[in-house]
Amino acid sequence: MLNKIALEEAWNFPEGESLGGFQSASLAPKGVIGGDLGANLLDVHSQRLQQMDENGVEFMALSLVSAGPQKVPNREGAEKLARAANDALSAEVMKDPKRFGGLASLSMHDPSQAAQELRRCWNDLHGFIGVILNDYQSAGDGNTMLFYDDPSYDVFWAAAEDLGAPVYLHPREATPEIFERMWKGREHLAFSALGYANRLNMHLLGIITAGVLDRFPKLKLVIGHMGEHIPYDLYRIDHKLNRARFPNMRMRKDRIVRDYFGTQVFITTSGHFSTNALLCAIAEIGVDACMFSIDHPFESIPNAVNARDLVKIGRGNALRVFERLGGGVHGLEVKTPRECRVDGLKIEDGEVEFGLYNRSFEKREVRR
Template sequence: MHFKIALEEGFALPSSLAQNSPIGFTPANASPEEHLSTNLLDIHGHRLRQMDENGVELMILSLNSAGCQGLSDQTAAETLSSSANDYLEDQVMKNPKRFAAFAALSMHDPKQAADELTRCMTKKKGFVGALLNDFQSSGPNGNTMLFYDHPRYDVFWQAAADLRAPVYIHPRTPTPLINEQMWKDRPWLNLSVLGFANRVNMHLLAIITAGVLDRFPDLKLVIGHMGEHIPFEMYRLDHKLDRARFPNMKMRKDKLIRDYFGEQVFITTSGHFSTPALVCSISEIGSKSCMFSIDYPFESIPNACVWYDEIQLNQHDLVDIGRNNCLRLFPKLMQEPHNLSIKSAWDCGIGGLRNGETTYGLFNKSFNHRLMKQ
């Protein structure tokens, strides 16, 4: 598919890469172009060449995890936020046809976060929303976790809703205490294997069940990695949130978790390139809830795109998930300075009779011999 849009794509500030150490895996015999730190720092070189080679028209860039959320010192987190956003605006505006930006925000002070988001969305160019790396670390030892379902964050959610700025909730590392108690003896299960999803899905569900989306109906939230296990758990979530057992739960009494998807909550395919998982997600929450993403440079651009381009999915869902759903969620992408547009399946190279014949079928031109790769 041509003209794909990807929206969970990381970059790093040269000045803060050491303190915001990326977590990832680089093969022992990797070339310099495959090293994680190299690719986080690069925007207009190797990254853009891979986008061209794999039919990705635009990436929405965000500061690598844990970003501002990993800094328990409020002043340091707020300083990183403003400097990252200033740097990212400069980088995006070098090529706004190919890149857009998510604001990095410190969440120590909800009003300050709202003000910084407002600055990015109204006074700066290239920003279409924000990305938060899960909970905010706080306290003298970094073990205090600030979660955004607390009512004091309503001032932030109000600003995001008013600005029509979707908020992407992205994973991060656990606190030192949680790491010691849960993951130290089983580190292979932490991070992207299991820990990331388990922490983000709890946080998103906490926000929903706290009634945040009901109080702010214009607010939009996004999570990655095929929904951080939530689509698969949808029946059990809705079944077990019994209003008789939880009369104090603030979520609307006449709604199920699934009702928010496609209207206020959306998922991406970032780092989870499984066709059965995508089919499950479409079945549970609908194709308009789903968007293509890669999770570069923690994941491979060619691997993600070969998977997506070869899915046997109807062409209308394919082009919506790969592009158009993102444009509907982020309408600023269709304005200056990006000027993207909704495209048809035909525009994106999907469907139609392009190879001149259907005599022996749509997939293999020979009746007797397999011509396509095995």
């Protein structure tokens, strides 16, 4: 499929590490994740764009690499990192806004300040289409975790709803104390293989069952990695959220978690390129709740686009959820399956088509 929109794509700026952001050497030795990970995070308009062109990706939403401001336990430092990252990302995106957009980074120490910085990004800067929050906010000595299902965060959720800014919830590492208690000796499970999803799906379900989406019915939340295990477990989640057993749960009494998918909660395929898992997600939460992402440069662009694509997943749903994509500086348009090279090739006047996907009689065309 051509003309895909990718929504969870990491980026960094030269000052990021010195401001307390992601340390590129901390995750894996150089060469283990796509060559030079640090250089790949800084690159936007060179190899990244070339690979986008080669693999039918029209547009990428860039966001500051996790854990961003959420890892900075000092409020002043987290706010400084967020502001600097947003200024730098806006400038980078506006070099080529037809191919790139930005997700704003926020310190979540103070919900009112987070709302203020979001409004600055939305109204004073250019190129932003949504928000990224990297799970909980570290505070205190680094072991205190601030979660956004607390009622004090309603001022932030109100701002996101008012602006029409979808919020992408992204995973991050455990606190030092939890890592020591839960993951020591099994460090290989603490990150992408298991720990990331287990922590983030708890946070998302906490937000939903706290009634945040009921209080803010136009708010949209997005999670990656094929739904952080939630689609597979959705029956059991709803089955066990028994209202008689948990009468104080603040989610609307006439709704179950499944009801929010496709209208307020959405997933992307970032870093999870299993066709069978995608089919499971579609069966459980519906195709309208599913969108495409890669997780570049932590994941390979060619690997991602070899997964099963549909036009709604690859493009249409992103335009519906991230409304700023369709106007302003980005100007992305709805495209038909034929224009996206799905359901046959786009054949120009005078061309001969030899079968559904072939211009050539001698060789098979490759669908992307």
